[in-house]
Amino acid sequence: MSRFATWRRSVAMLFTLCFRADLRRSLTLFGYAIAINVLQLTATVGVRPLVDSASRGDTHGVMIAAGVIAVAVALASLCGRGFVALTASVMERAGLLIDAKLIELAAGVPTVDHYERPRYVDQMTLVRQERRVMAQMMNAMALNLQSFLYLVGAVVLLGTIDPWLLLLPVFGVPALLAHRRSTKLALKARQANAQPTLLRNHLYKVASSPAAGKELRVYGLTDEFVARHRATADAMERTATRASLRGVVLSLVSSLIFAVGYIGAAATVLGEAIDGLASVGSVVLAVALAALVNSQVSSVVQSGTYFQQVLKTAERLVWLTDYAAGATRRDGEHTPVPARLTSGIELKDVSFSYPDTEKVVLDRVNLTLPTGAVVALVGDNGSGKTTLVKLLTGMYRPTSGTITVDGVGLDSFVPAEWQRRARGAFQDFARFELLLGQTVGIGDMPRMDDQEAVVAALSRAGAAEMAEVEPQGLRTQLGTAWGGVDLSGGQWQKLALGRAVMAEDPLVVVLDEPTAALDAPTEHATFERFARIAAAGANRGHVTLLVSHRFTTVRMADFIVVLQKGTVVETGTHAELIAARGLYAELYALQQKAYS
Numbered sequence: 001m002s003r004f005a006t007w008r009r010s011v012a013m014l015f016t017l018c019f020r021a022d023l024r025r026s027l028t029l030f031g032y033a034i035a036i037n038v039l040q041l042t043a044t045v046g047v048r049p050l051v052d053s054a055s056r057g058d059t060h061g062v063m064i065a066a067g068v069i070a071v072a073v074a075l076a077s078l079c080g081r082g083f084v085a086l087t088a089s090v091m092e093r094a095g096l097l098i099d100a101k102l103i104e105l106a107a108g109v110p111t112v113d114h115y116e117r118p119r120y121v122d123q124m125t126l127v128r129q130e131r132r133v134m135a136q137m138m139n140a141m142a143l144n145l146q147s148f149l150y151l152v153g154a155v156v157l158l159g160t161i162d163p164w165l166l167l168l169p170v171f172g173v174p175a176l177l178a179h180r181r182s183t184k185l186a187l188k189a190r191q192a193n194a195q196p197t198l199l200r201n202h203l204y205k206v207a208s209s210p211a212a213g214k215e216l217r218v219y220g221l222t223d224e225f226v227a228r229h230r231a232t233a234d235a236m237e238r239t240a241t242r243a244s245l246r247g248v249v250l251s252l253v254s255s256l257i258f259a260v261g262y263i264g265a266a267a268t269v270l271g272e273a274i275d276g277l278a279s280v281g282s283v284v285l286a287v288a289l290a291a292l293v294n295s296q297v298s299s300v301v302q303s304g305t306y307f308q309q310v311l312k313t314a315e316r317l318v319w320l321t322d323y324a325a326g327a328t329r330r331d332g333e334h335t336p337v338p339a340r341l342t343s344g345i346e347l348k349d350v351s352f353s354y355p356d357t358e359k360v361v362l363d364r365v366n367l368t369l370p371t372g373a374v375v376a377l378v379g380d381n382g383s384g385k386t387t388l389v390k391l392l393t394g395m396y397r398p399t400s401g402t403i404t405v406d407g408v409g410l411d412s413f414v415p416a417e418w419q420r421r422a423r424g425a426f427q428d429f430a431r432f433e434l435l436l437g438q439t440v441g442i443g444d445m446p447r448m449d450d451q452e453a454v455v456a457a458l459s460r461a462g463a464a465e466m467a468e469v470e471p472q473g474l475r476t477q478l479g480t481a482w483g484g485v486d487l488s489g490g491q492w493q494k495l496a497l498g499r500a501v502m503a504e505d506p507l508v509v510v511l512d513e514p515t516a517a518l519d520a521p522t523e524h525a526t527f528e529r530f531a532r533i534a535a536a537g538a539n540r541g542h543v544t545l546l547v548s549h550r551f552t553t554v555r556m557a558d559f560i561v562v563l564q565k566g567t568v569v570e571t572g573t574h575a576e577l578i579a580a581r582g583l584y585a586e587l588y589a590l591q592q593k594a595y596s
Ligand SMILES: Nc1ncnc2c1ncn2[C@@H]1O[C@H](COP(=O)(O)OP(=O)(O)OP(=O)(O)O)[C@@H](O)[C@H]1O
Pocket: 116, 354, 357, 361, 379, 380, 381, 382, 383, 384, 385, 386, 387, 388
């Protein structure tokens, strides 16, 4: 996209956001800005008749001029108050809209690979930091307009005193260029600080989280975290200070240049007054207007700089919007996701590397996952089990090869539609701090508050007792921050399992070590239950995928896939794999020995 097209879209996005936030108030702001400008100029112009009438001893003229000035100043101050009162509400509403847009952009993308792309993460971090700046845009634009009109008015009036004074704004050009350069330097510094900001926030988050608290103490890591946090913050400050110092030098030089013009203007009018060509009032007015030009040039430049910064943020927003659209868009026709599976899911020569990495995590995987089957994935840490699960749930797309669902390419579905039919419980399950019943119910949003369905799901997941948690059963608020209760790791995991079986029409159910926080007998019982649900699923049409390191659990699967370094090395039932005496048999024997 050309630079101009990006600029045009950024401006359009800003206006849409701000006007959508509050059209009536935004327009009123502009009205106030124009009124303030006219009133202030009137008050300034009133100085000439005031001084001239006074020097002539014309009391009546003095009274009229003073009256006009007083009324103009009072009205301008009234409009100023109205302006300030409106700015807060316009800002608040624009801020809310921008926040909603950011949530949409971050969570609305069906795949999750953007979280691992440094460019995406940088852009998102910067937009988050600058979102308040964007929210103030309407106010800033109104102020910008006000300063601009004020500047133009002051220059025109100066021209009426002496046309040579029209040259005064030329001395303001260096200030404009200096501000432009300083903004570029500041933006560059912010860009350079994006990654360190992430690191600093990450260090803070880890070091202050209760989860890491125990390990920080046991390993004596607190000082190290503090030192790293400080070093990162110091480096960021050095980068920012360097940029702002250069900006200060530039603005100093440009102010000196303007001072030369200002002195020249004052001297010109003073010379004319001495020669009797100008009145005393004109001299006072010219000096006042020249000072006004000075202050308005810097104010126009400052708001221009601000606007540039807002535009840059809007450009990032446009970039993120395009990224989200690209990740969501499906070219050509979409195939509807089937109501139920008939044959199953097939992987053909599927290979995968994570975005922006070289390592092949899955290497030419060929697999058939028949409908109704419970398929177990086993293998060493890092062998690619979770990655395979992510591909099957559409979080990532294969780098090469194809995944088909009943013979139809997975990539021909709208990703979000497929994901809505995939259910899962993951090792890094989320702890949604809602009412306990809702935490399970959101597994099938339309039935979120259907208590009967929630109780049934909990009992399918082998966690019926969770419906009785003190003090209010399913209506218990979770999360101490909201005055609710906290649960043990195992209890949270049981809720995640309930969520996974809440929906009645999934096409793929993924259980990626969802029982790691449960004790072995509970895990065993849970999986037996899941195996029964899956058997029933043979009629309803879904595939159940189970990832576990516990072989006592794995053995009950219909079909076991053994992964090693991203490749499938063995497949078969427990009995077949034991008879084959391969890797599975070896690992099984080792675990049996360890537990006997
Ligand atoms: N987000 C990521 N970005 C880059 N590489 C990743 C990412 N997630 C996983 N990997 C790499 O992919 C490989 C497979 O990881 P995966 O999580 O699929 O293994 P796993 O078999 O599920 O392991 P575990 O049993 O420990 O859960 C590992 O080498 C890991 O380092």
